[in-house]
Amino acid sequence: MKRKLFIVFFALICTAFILYPASAALNQINKGDTVFLGEQGLVLNSDVFYTSGNETDTQLAYYSSGNPATDSPSYTITPDKNSFIVSQADFSGREGIWYSYPDGAKNGYSAINVVYPNIAMKIYSYRPGGESFDITGGKIVSGEMLDFRLDSNLYPIFSRDGATSSDGGIDIIVEDKDGATFSSLYNCQGTPVSIKGVQPENSAYFLPSGTLTCLWDTGNSLYSSGEYTIWAECDVNGILDNLGRITGATVSSPVGTVQESETLDTGITQTQTPTPTPVVTPVSQITQTPKRTLTATKTPTTQVTETTQAKTQSPAETSASPETTQSPAGIISVLFALGLAGVYLSYRKE
Structure with a gap:
C-alpha cells in the first residue's frame, strides 16, 4: 500500500514539473501589464479585472475607436484567467489597450496592453x-x-x-x-x-x-x-x-x-583564397565534357534507342529464328527416328 502511494505521489511531482516550467514567474500578469502576441500560459491576476462591490468583471474588451465609457466594444473575449493565451485569432490586428468589461470599460479601467513582438x-x-x-x-x-x-x-x-x-x-x-x-x-x-x-x-x-x-x-x-x-x-x-x-x-x-x-x-587573401574557384573551373569543364559525351550519347540514344530496341529485338528474332527454322527439321528428325524405332520394334515382335 505504501509503495502504491509513493508511486502516485512521485507521478504527481513529475506532472507538476511538466505543467509548471521553470519560467513560470514570467507568466504573472497584473493590471496594465504589456503582453505579447503569441504568449501562452499566462495568469491574469485579480487586479486585471475591475471589481465594484461584489461584482467582478469576467471579460476583456477592445475598442478600435470611440469612447469605452459610452460606446460598444469592437471585440470581447472571456479569457481563461489561469491559462491565458494571446492568440492570433483574438488579438492579431487588435493590438493596444484592452479594458476590463463590462463595468471596467465604463470607468476607463485598462486591463492589459497587447503588443506585437519585435x-x-x-x-x-x-x-x-x-x-x-x-x-x-x-x-x-x-x-x-x-x-x-x-x-x-x-x-x-x-x-x-x-x-x-x-x-x-x-x-x-x-x-x-x-x-x-x-x-x-x-x-x-x-x-x-x-x-x-x-x-x-x-x-x-x-x-x-x-x-x-x-x-x-x-x-x-x-x-x-x-x-x-x-x-x-x-x-x-x-x-x-x-x-x-x-x-x-x-x-x-x-x-x-x-x-x-x-x-x-x-x-583579403581569404577572399581570394576560395581555392575552390580555380579548382571548380576545371571541375565544371570536366563535368561539361561528360555532359557533352552524354549529350552525344543522348542524341544517338534517342535514335539508338529505337535501333537498340530494334537490335535487341533482332537478336531475339535471329536467335529465335534459327530455332524456328531449325525447329521443323528437328521435329521431323525426331518423328523420323521414332518411326524407325517403331518399325524396328514391330519387326522384332514378328
Whole structure:
C-alpha cells in the first residue's frame, strides 16, 4: 500500500514539473501589464479585472475607436484567467489597450496592453577609450573586441512580478562555418560569458548586463578564422512556438557574417583564397565534357534507342529464328527416328 502511494505521489511531482516550467514567474500578469502576441500560459491576476462591490468583471474588451465609457466594444473575449493565451485569432490586428468589461470599460479601467513582438541585433566593435562603433555587417579582423546590442520591445516581460534571472530569456546564437553553435563566449579577461537566456532591461540592451563592454575576444585561440553568423531568438512563454520563426518578431535577421583573419592582408587573401574557384573551373569543364559525351550519347540514344530496341529485338528474332527454322527439321528428325524405332520394334515382335 505504501509503495502504491509513493508511486502516485512521485507521478504527481513529475506532472507538476511538466505543467509548471521553470519560467513560470514570467507568466504573472497584473493590471496594465504589456503582453505579447503569441504568449501562452499566462495568469491574469485579480487586479486585471475591475471589481465594484461584489461584482467582478469576467471579460476583456477592445475598442478600435470611440469612447469605452459610452460606446460598444469592437471585440470581447472571456479569457481563461489561469491559462491565458494571446492568440492570433483574438488579438492579431487588435493590438493596444484592452479594458476590463463590462463595468471596467465604463470607468476607463485598462486591463492589459497587447503588443506585437519585435527583435533585432547589432554588433559593436569595443574600444576601452570610448571610441566603440557599430560594425554590423562589416568584416572583423581576428583580435577585435566585440559586443552585441539587442534591440527589442520584449523587455517588459522580464520586469513582471516575481521574475528572476533564472526564468529564461532571449537566446543569442553564434554559429561557426561548420554549423556548431556557442552557448557562451570568452571575453577579454578569458572568462566565458553566457549568451543564453538574456533578459534585456530596455529596448537597446548591450550584453551581458546593459553596458557596452568586451563580450567576445575574437583573438582567443579557441575561435578559428572563418565565418560566424549571429542572430537572436525568443521563445519565452511559447512566443516562437505559437507565431513561428518570423524574422524581426520572434527571430532577428542574421547580422551578416563575421569573417576573422590574422591580419587584414590575410583577410583579403581569404577572399581570394576560395581555392575552390580555380579548382571548380576545371571541375565544371570536366563535368561539361561528360555532359557533352552524354549529350552525344543522348542524341544517338534517342535514335539508338529505337535501333537498340530494334537490335535487341533482332537478336531475339535471329536467335529465335534459327530455332524456328531449325525447329521443323528437328521435329521431323525426331518423328523420323521414332518411326524407325517403331518399325524396328514391330519387326522384332514378328
